[in-house]
Amino acid sequence: ERPIGIQIFGSNAESMKEAARIIETDFHPDVIDINLGCPVKKVTKTGAGAALLKDLRKLEGIVKGVVSSVNIPVSAKIRLGWDKNNSIKVSKVLEDCGISFLIVHARRAKDGYNIKADWSVFERIKRNITIPLVANGDIEKPDDATYLLNEIGVDAIMIGRGAIGRPWVFGKMKDFIKYGRCSAEPTLHERIKVFLRQIELMEESIDEERTVRRIKKQISYYLKGIPETKNKTHEILTTKRLDKMVSLISGLISNTYIAGSRRLYPV
Numbered sequence: 118e119r120p121i122g123i124q125i126f127g128s129n130a131e132s133m134k135e136a137a138r139i140i141e142t143d144f145h146p147d148v149i150d151i152n153l154g155c156p157v158k159k160v161t162k163t164g165a166g167a168a169l170l171k172d173l174r175k176l177e178g179i180v181k182g183v184v185s186s187v188n189i190p191v192s193a194k195i196r197l198g199w200d201k202n203n204s205i206k207v208s209k210v211l212e213d214c215g216i217s218f219l220i221v222h223a224r225r226a227k228d229g230y231n232i233k234a235d236w237s238v239f240e241r242i243k244r245n246i247t248i249p250l251v252a253n254g255d256i257e258k259p260d261d262a263t264y265l266l267n268e269i270g271v272d273a274i275m276i277g278r279g280a281i282g283r284p285w286v287f288g289k290m291k292d293f294i295k296y297g298r299c300s301a302e303p304t305l306h307e308r309i310k311v312f313l314r315q316i317e318l319m320e321e322s323i324d325e326e327r328t329v330r331r332i333k334k335q336i337s338y339y340l341k342g343i344p345e346t347k348n349k350t351h352e353i354l355t356t357k358r359l360d361k362m363v364s365l366i367s368g369l370i371s372n373t374y375i376a377g378s379r380r381l382y383p384v
């Protein structure tokens with residue numbers, strides 16, 4: 118699947134350069150993204166992630182270093198600032214460092230997820246830079262996408278939580294952007310099929326224990342709003358073995374009551 122990007126975070130310019138070189142050589146992504154937005158303490162206490170938004174000289178050293186150490190495009194993902202919104206200034210600094218595009222999650226680090234993303238800032242950032250701007254934060258519905266792309270004029274959108282347990286959201290958004298209407302909501306059968314495929318892909322890349330943990334985290338998103346699956350969800354969540362879990366999830370499809378229902382469940 119292309120294009121793919123690999124994100125790195127850190128606070129030491131030399132190790133970031135080294136990491137970028139290793140990634141370019143060993144994994145051949147299309148883009149390397151620098152994480153300048155993570156507000157998690159484990160990350161920021163080392164001076165990385167969103168903490169770099171407080172120290173623009175250090176940020177500049179890291180970003181310039183990474184850009185110059187690889188031959189592929191480098192992007193950066195920021196929040197609006199640490200405790201103050203300095204995103205206009207930061208975006209210009211980043212453009213001058215040579216990044217190829219900028220992703221902005223429209224909240225400050227100190228906001229966590231406690232307030233709504235402030236989309237009003239995208240227009241001002243866009244006016245201030247010439248590289249493409251990717252908008253992020255609380256984008257969930259197809260008309261969020263068309264508003265940001267057509268009315269605000271951002272170049273692309275990024276969806277995070279809105280895609281958990283509903284990876285088809287990208288197809289729906291693309292349809293809406295292209296044709297002005299959405300494809301139908303997936304049926305339960307279709308949802309389970311997608312989840313089973315995701316599980317297969319997880320099994321290919323991570324061990325059983327982590328796959329089980331991720332299934333437990335995601336199942337409630339996949340089955341959200343489908344009351345008929347409630348009892349089974351509990352059984353799945355209390356299972357430790359992957360094969361049992363997969364068979365219980367597959368069983369949701371063959372359950373005659375549920376499979377017989379062609380109701381479309383809102384997501």
Ligand SMILES: Cc1cc2nc3c(=O)[nH]c(=O)nc-3n(C[C@H](O)[C@H](O)[C@H](O)COP(=O)(O)O)c2cc1C
Pocket residue numbers: 124152154155194222253254255256275276277278279
């Ligand atoms: C569980 C979880 C893990 C995340 N991990 C990362 C990460 O590794 N790097 C990153 O840049 N953002 C990360 N984010 C932030 C999202 O990429 C995104 O910026 C944020 O959730 C806002 O977008 P949304 O409202 O579409 O979810 C993470 C978010 C969540 C919920």
